[in-house]
Amino acid sequence: MNNGYLKVEHAQALTGQVELVGAKNAVLVIIASLVLTAGKSVLHNVPVSADVLEMIELLRHLGAVIFFDTEKHMLTVDTSLVRSWTVSSTIMQKTRASILIMGALLARFGKAHVGLPGGDAIGKRPIDYHVKNFAKMGVSIRSEADCLYAEVDMLSAARIILEYPSVGATENILMAATRAHGVTKIINAACEPEVLDLIAVLQKMGARIVVETPATIIVEGVDFLHPVEHHIMFDRLEAGSLLMAVAATGGEIYLSQASADLLDVVLLKLEEMGHSITVGSDGKGIHLKATSTPQAVSFKTGPFPGFPTDLQAPMMALQCLATGTSIIEETVFENRFHHAYELQKMGASIKIEYNKAIVTGVEYLYGTQVSASDIRASTALVIAGMIAHGTTTVLGVHHWKRGYEALEKKLQHLGAVISLHEADVLHGPLPGIQKEQATP
Ligand code: EPZ
Numbered sequence: 001m002n003n004g005y006l007k008v009e010h011a012q013a014l015t016g017q018v019e020l021v022g023a024k025n026a027v028l029v030i031i032a033s034l035v036l037t038a039g040k041s042v043l044h045n046v047p048v049s050a051d052v053l054e055m056i057e058l059l060r061h062l063g064a065v066i067f068f069d070t071e072k073h074m075l076t077v078d079t080s081l082v083r084s085w086t087v088s089s090t091i092m093q094k095t096r097a098s099i100l101i102m103g104a105l106l107a108r109f110g111k112a113h114v115g116l117p118g119g120d121a122i123g124k125r126p127i128d129y130h131v132k133n134f135a136k137m138g139v140s141i142r143s144e145a146d147c148l149y150a151e152v153d154m155l156s157a158a159r160i161i162l163e164y165p166s167v168g169a170t171e172n173i174l175m176a177a178t179r180a181h182g183v184t185k186i187i188n189a190a191c192e193p194e195v196l197d198l199i200a201v202l203q204k205m206g207a208r209i210v211v212e213t214p215a216t217i218i219v220e221g222v223d224f225l226h227p228v229e230h231h232i233m234f235d236r237l238e239a240g241s242l243l244m245a246v247a248a249t250g251g252e253i254y255l256s257q258a259s260a261d262l263l264d265v266v267l268l269k270l271e272e273m274g275h276s277i278t279v280g281s282d283g284k285g286i287h288l289k290a291t292s293t294p295q296a297v298s299f300k301t302g303p304f305p306g307f308p309t310d311l312q313a314p315m316m317a318l319q320c321l322a323t324g325t326s327i328i329e330e331t332v333f334e335n336r337f338h339h340a341y342e343l344q345k346m347g348a349s350i351k352i353e354y355n356k357a358i359v360t361g362v363e364y365l366y367g368t369q370v371s372a373s374d375i376r377a378s379t380a381l382v383i384a385g386m387i388a389h390g391t392t393t394v395l396g397v398h399h400w401k402r403g404y405e406a407l408e409k410k411l412q413h414l415g416a417v418i419s420l421h422e423a424d425v426l427h428g429p430l431p432g433i434q435k436e437q438a439t440p
Pocket of ligand 1: 120123125128130164165167169190310332334376
């Protein structure tokens with residue numbers, strides 16, 4: 001059990017401007033994709049978060065030589081010495097994104113022997129779309145004791161139909177298809193901005209990829225891919241979380257690096273609450289000025305450009321003190337309301353009915369000890385802590401650190417009273433911290 005925690009006090013109106021880091025969900029798959037090439041690549045705007053460090057370790061485990069200049073957020077990755085296609089369960093279990101190494105290894109070596117991935121407990125998170133569509137490309141896959149043994153003499157192109165536009169399955173098949181024999185078509189593909197950032201990197205490597213509407217990606221296999229230099233896109237989920245944190249405290253913020261077109265539905269919902277949003281003339285730069293009388297809004301999560309499931313939890317925290325009732329429908333993951341039970345401990349009025357959460361605005365929230373079960377849940381609980389009376393202790397800080405690069409420091413810069421307390425592995429729970437109860 002990780003007993004590090006965040007301590008959050010009631011905040012005055014957060015105000016100011018902060019820099020955004022590169023997108024976690026883009027850089028993780030892009031680091032994996034570098035195995036497609038044999039040589040030195042350079043990535044800029046790479047966030048220093050725990051999941052990114054785990055992905056770097058995974059590539060080192062395969063033989064890559066990596067230098068991470070964390071000051072400059074610059075990652076130099078030399079994959080010419082990558083000789084292995086085996087990744088143990090221990091390493092794979094550390095992140096969900098680890099599964100994304102499969103497509104790259106199959107394309108480079110025709111083999112991938114990997115354990116099953118880990119990741120947030122927000123649903124069953126099977127990998128059946130990955131496995132069955134690799135099989136369509138000629139890959140034989142044997143599963144034994146939590147490991148997958150995937151092998152192929154020559155990847156062949158295929159017409160791939162995804163029953164759901166899975167981000168991970170799209171990315172894995174995409175990477176395999178770059179070196180497959182012939183033209184692969186991925187129908188009902190995920191077109192999240194992070195997927196498009198991956199495609200930009202693959203095209204720079206020399207891959208032949210075209211994105212067509214509706215949600216169709218066409219890949220013509222090539223014989224060779226070369227190393228690249230790339231600037232990772234901004235993190236729209238960090239941007240969305242910051243906008244929501246500031247809105248919750250009645251403040252004002254300007255995010256110069258954020259592009260509105262990657263957050264359209266989120267901005268629409270914040271405006272419906274009564275917050276004023278201004279966007280730069282070229283769609284770049286988002287300014288939010290919060291209203292003092294927020295109205296509750298309802299929303300439904302879905303694939304991009306719909307409302308992102310990764311902002312569902314922070315947006316739920318925002319509804320807790322809003323006037324009226326909000327109905328939140330989670331359609332992407334079947335078990336992504338853990339944070340709701342923790343918000344109830346703080347006095348929020350939330351009813352869960354299957355994949356819907358009904359939030360009725362209350363007058364106050366009260367600080368107490370709560371526990372984050374995943375990255376985005378930790379954000380929701382920090383936001384709730386900033387609008388609650390008294391002190392809130394958020395356990396499970398390792399989730400926060402997996403998803404963000406020192407987000408607490410950016411909140412401090414905006415005026416929040418928040419502190420991160422590292423796990424004390426030697427002495428167990430810290431003074432005043434009650435032993436963690438199992439979440440319902
Ligand atoms: C990516 O996860 C992101 N993670 C998630 O962000 C994000 O929530 C998710 O996409 C949706 O946007 C990374 O990019 C590392 P999916 P992924 O495959 O690829 C089902 C965060 O907080 N499914 O699009 O795992 C699946 O169970 C994280 O940063 C299958 O049934 O998501 C889910 O219900 C959390 N079979 C739905 O599809 C499969 O083979 C969407 O999953 C694959 C997926």
